[in-house]
Amino acid sequence: MSLLNATQVEGGYGGMNILKGVDMAIDKEDIGVIVGPNGAGKSTMLKAIFGLVEVNGGDILLRDKSIKNSAPNKLVELGMGFIPQEKNIFPSMTVEENLEMGAYIKPHTTKTMLERIYSFFPPLLEKRKQPAGELSGGQRQMVAMGRALMTEPTLLLLDEPTAGLSPLYMQEIFDRIVEINKAGVGILMVEQNAKQALEIATKGFVLASGQNLYTDTGQNLLNDPEVAKSFLGG
Amino acid sequence: MNELVFFINNVVISGAVSGSIYAIGAIGVTLVFSIMRFAHFAHADMMTFGALMVFMFTALFPGAGAALGIPTPLLMLPIAMVITAFLAIGIDKTFYKPLREHGVKPIVIVIASLGVTLMLQGLIRLFAGTSSRSMYIEERKEIFRIDMPFDLATRPIVITEPQITLIIFTILAVIGLHLFLNRTRMGKAMRAMSDNPDLARVSGINTNKVVVVTWILAGSLAAMAGTFLSMDVSLTPDMSFFLLLPIFAAAIVGGVGHPYGAIAGGFLVGYAETLSVFNWSILLRRVHHWFPEWMEIPRDLALVGSEYKIVVPFFILVAVLVWRPTGIFKGKVI
Ligand SMILES: Nc1ncnc2c1ncn2[C@@H]1O[C@H](COP(=O)(O)OP(=O)(O)OP(=O)(O)O)[C@@H](O)[C@H]1O
Ligand SMILES: [Mg+2]
Numbered sequence: 001m002s003l004l005n006a007t008q009v010e011g012g013y014g015g016m017n018i019l020k021g022v023d024m025a026i027d028k029e030d031i032g033v034i035v036g037p038n039g040a041g042k043s044t045m046l047k048a049i050f051g052l053v054e055v056n057g058g059d060i061l062l063r064d065k066s067i068k069n070s071a072p073n074k075l076v077e078l079g080m081g082f083i084p085q086e087k088n089i090f091p092s093m094t095v096e097e098n099l100e101m102g103a104y105i106k107p108h109t110t111k112t113m114l115e116r117i118y119s120f121f122p123p124l125l126e127k128r129k130q131p132a133g134e135l136s137g138g139q140r141q142m143v144a145m146g147r148a149l150m151t152e153p154t155l156l157l158l159d160e161p162t163a164g165l166s167p168l169y170m171q172e173i174f175d176r177i178v179e180i181n182k183a184g185v186g187i188l189m190v191e192q193n194a195k196q197a198l199e200i201a202t203k204g205f206v207l208a209s210g211q212n213l214y215t216d217t218g219q220n221l222l223n224d225p226e227v228a229k230s231f232l233g234g
Numbered sequence: 235m236n237e238l239v240f241f242i243n244n245v246v247i248s249g250a251v252s253g254s255i256y257a258i259g260a261i262g263v264t265l266v267f268s269i270m271r272f273a274h275f276a277h278a279d280m281m282t283f284g285a286l287m288v289f290m291f292t293a294l295f296p297g298a299g300a301a302l303g304i305p306t307p308l309l310m311l312p313i314a315m316v317i318t319a320f321l322a323i324g325i326d327k328t329f330y331k332p333l334r335e336h337g338v339k340p341i342v343i344v345i346a347s348l349g350v351t352l353m354l355q356g357l358i359r360l361f362a363g364t365s366s367r368s369m370y371i372e373e374r375k376e377i378f379r380i381d382m383p384f385d386l387a388t389r390p391i392v393i394t395e396p397q398i399t400l401i402i403f404t405i406l407a408v409i410g411l412h413l414f415l416n417r418t419r420m421g422k423a424m425r426a427m428s429d430n431p432d433l434a435r436v437s438g439i440n441t442n443k444v445v446v447v448t449w450i451l452a453g454s455l456a457a458m459a460g461t462f463l464s465m466d467v468s469l470t471p472d473m474s475f476f477l478l479l480p481i482f483a484a485a486i487v488g489g490v491g492h493p494y495g496a497i498a499g500g501f502l503v504g505y506a507e508t509l510s511v512f513n514w515s516i517l518l519r520r521v522h523h524w525f526p527e528w529m530e531i532p533r534d535l536a537l538v539g540s541e542y543k544i545v546v547p548f549f550i551l552v553a554v555l556v557w558r559p560t561g562i563f564k565g566k567v568i
Contacts, residue, residue: 050436076438084436090429093422100419101426105438107419147437 001064003028003155003186004049010057011048012210018044020210021058024188026203028154031177031187033218035194035231036207042190043085045207046157049188050082051075062155076105081153085160085190088144091133095124098132098143102150110150117146120176138169145173149180156180158189162197174200194232198222206231235387237520241512242391249501249508251397251466252480254404257500258459259477260484261411261493262452268428268491269448270334272343276325277456278474278481279354280318284457285464286362286471287314289369296372305376307369308399311461315454322453323446325350331445351474358471366470369461396465403458408497411451415493420447428491476544480507483547487554489561498562502554507546510537 004026012018018041026032034042047053049060051070060068062078072082090098099117103110118125121142127135132143141161148156161177162170170193178200181187191197198204201218206227214227221227259281266274291310292298299306329350333343376395381387415421420443427434427444435441463473484503488495515535522531538546554562 052432052436072435073438073440076436082436084433087430088433090426090433092429093425097422097425100422101434101437101439104419104423151438 002026002061003030003063004188005061005064006045006049006058007061008058009045009048009055009060011053011055012044013053017056018053018210019048022207022210023212023215024205026155026186026188028184028186029181030202031181031200031218032189032203032205033194033197033201034188034190034205034207035192035197036205036213037231040207041210042207043159044210046082046159046188046190050080050157073105076151076153079151079154080157081148081151081155082157083144083148083159083161085163089132089140089147092131094129095132095135095143096128099124099146099150102147106151109152113150113152117149120149120179121146137164138166138173141165141173145176153185155186155188158187160190160192162191162193170196195222198232235382235384236389237517239382239387239389239391240516245505245508245512247391247393247397249505250401251504252507253501253504254400255459255463255466255477255500256480256484256504257497258404258407258455258462259481260488260496260500261407262455262459263481263485264488264491264493264496265424265448266452267485268493269424269445270330270343272330272340272347273482274452275344275347275478276350276354277452278477279351279358280322280453280456281460281463281477282358282469282471282474283321283354283460284314284318284453285369285460285469285473286358287317287457288461289362289367289464289469292369292371299373305370305373305395305465307461307465308396311458314461315457318457319450319453322449322456326445326449355472355474362469362471364471366468368468369465375465394466396462400462400466403462407455407458411493420444424448479544480504480547483551487551487561489563492561492563495561495563502562503547503550506550507543510546511540511543512536 002025006022006024008021008023009019010017010021022045024032024045034045036042044053048055051072055068059066062080067075067078090101093101096114099114100110103113123139124142124146127139132140135143145161162173165173174196177187177189189197198218198221204216204218204221205212206214206221214221214224216224222232259277263274263277266277288307288310291313292306296306299309302309329346330343333346378393378395379390380393381390415425423434423439423444424447426437426439427441431441480503484499485496487502488497488499513534513536515531515533518531518535
């Protein structure tokens with residue numbers, strides 16, 4: 001039984017299909033990385049899984065139960081978390097309020113989870129009373145990840161968690177993702193820093209024009225000269 | 235000293251009264267905007283509707299308040315607030331929600347709210363006719379005259395019971411709103427949805443519930459503002475016509491989608507209106523000797539005649555937006 005199993009997913013915006021039959025399966029111990037050119041439909045795929053884009057073909061199963069076109073708040077209750085590519089914080093709310101909103105469906109766990117998030121992302125502790133919109137890009141990314149972790153999800157979807165971060169910060173975020181995964185959270189993420197991301201990936205998906213081009217282990221994709229040439233910048 | 239008393243009566247108290255009414259109305263407009271991103275034009279008619287409910291219940295049980303020692307309209311206010319909240323939810327479910335779910339542009343919902351305005355006005359006239367009525371049916375409006383402890387002040391400060399209650403209720407509503415938005419889970423969810431609706435959904439917040447709570451707040455606050463205005467003056471079925479512009483001006487001037495801005499905007503517009511129709515000649519007469527002999531002080535020295543009061547909010551709106559395009563508090567850009 002896969003944690004997440006998406007088969008032949010078709011979907012898009014306003015009746016136009018961006019995704020033209022995409023397959024993707026993730027287990028609990030996996031870090032799945034989606035790479036591909038801009039506009040390939042990577043973000044659209046994550047949104048389709050999370051009920052933010054209408055799916056009008058194929059199926060999406062979470063632990064063998066269909067979650068196709070489920071409302072996002074239902075998916076959060078089923079143990080899924082999503083960190084969007086942009087606008088992934090509440091800018092006028094404080095860091096702590098951002099995290100509290102993450103635990104909206106589990107208010108009684110807020111306190112213990114806050115402590116855990118602060119020990120996981122120490123820089124957030126001293127900034128906790130500051131509006132999240134006033135933080136640096138890296139700190140915002142921590143807020144966004146922290147918010148999604150507040151419900152202790154079993155499957156985390158991340159859309160370009162390292163976009164715009166310095167190489168040092170990027171490595172830091174990847175290390176954190178590996179740590180989260182080791183704690184028993186299945187990961188599916190989109191990444192533009194494809195090489196570094198595939199290093200930590202157990203599964204890699206190359207997407208182009210809304211279709212699977214390659215699906216293999218992260219290492220195999222890195223070693224595939226075709227993939228390297230077309231999608232990893234040589 | 236009588237001039238000072240005159241100023242307090244006609245500006246300080248008057249401005250606080252209209253400022254409170256505008257502020258409470260503007261809070262509703264701004265909350266609806268911050269959650270649903272459209273300008274709800276039927277808001278002023280929800281105010282009239284709430285006042286009409288109070289009037290009808292007062293007419294049904296005119297002696298109810300006397301038994302408890304409070305004015306009957308005040309006793310009926312909570313009932314009217316609940317009914318108006320339900321009306322607001324009902325209007326949303328029937329007219330706005332289907333449009334929202336269709337993903338229409340905000341302007342379409344604005345036009346729908348204009349339709350609701352006309353409908354509500356028709357409904358109100360059907361029941362209340364067109365003439366104005368006093369909210370005090372079997373009672374008298376209590377008027378307090380506070381004598382000043384100065385020999386020179388021979389006139390008292392005059393304030394009515396509904397005015398005092400209005401100011402107290404406004405303060406309570408503002409404190410309550412502040413605590414609600416900053417301390418409660420639902421209040422924070424409202425702020426979250428106003429900040430980033432997609433992320434609110436992704437966080438598991440039930441956005442439909444937030445919408446319902448928003449209408450409860452907007453509807454009940456509208457009923458409160460409408461009732462106090464009617465208690466202060468009288469219930470006029472077409473009062474929404476004179477309320478719409480100041481309330482929207484207050485919300486926009488304060489920074490759209492910003493509740494504290496709506497409060498500041500409400501008082502700014504309220505005081506600006508009052509000051510502009512205030513007859514300054516009474517104060518100037520006092521300092522007549524500062525002016526050259528030949529200069530006569532006209533009897534009527536208001537900035538605008540009271541029949542043109544309605545242009546003041548518009549002027550404030552333009553003046554503030556030129557200075558700060560997003561309002562006093564930084565509001566959402568429309
Ligand atoms: N909200 C939207 N409405 C309509 N079309 C959209 C919307 N969002 C994305 N698209 C279209 O869907 C296609 C895929 O976009 P998507 O965001 O999934 O790409 P992506 O692979 O994530 O690209 P990037 O690497 O630039 O983030 C694009 O052609 C885009 O124009
Ligand atoms: Mg993308």
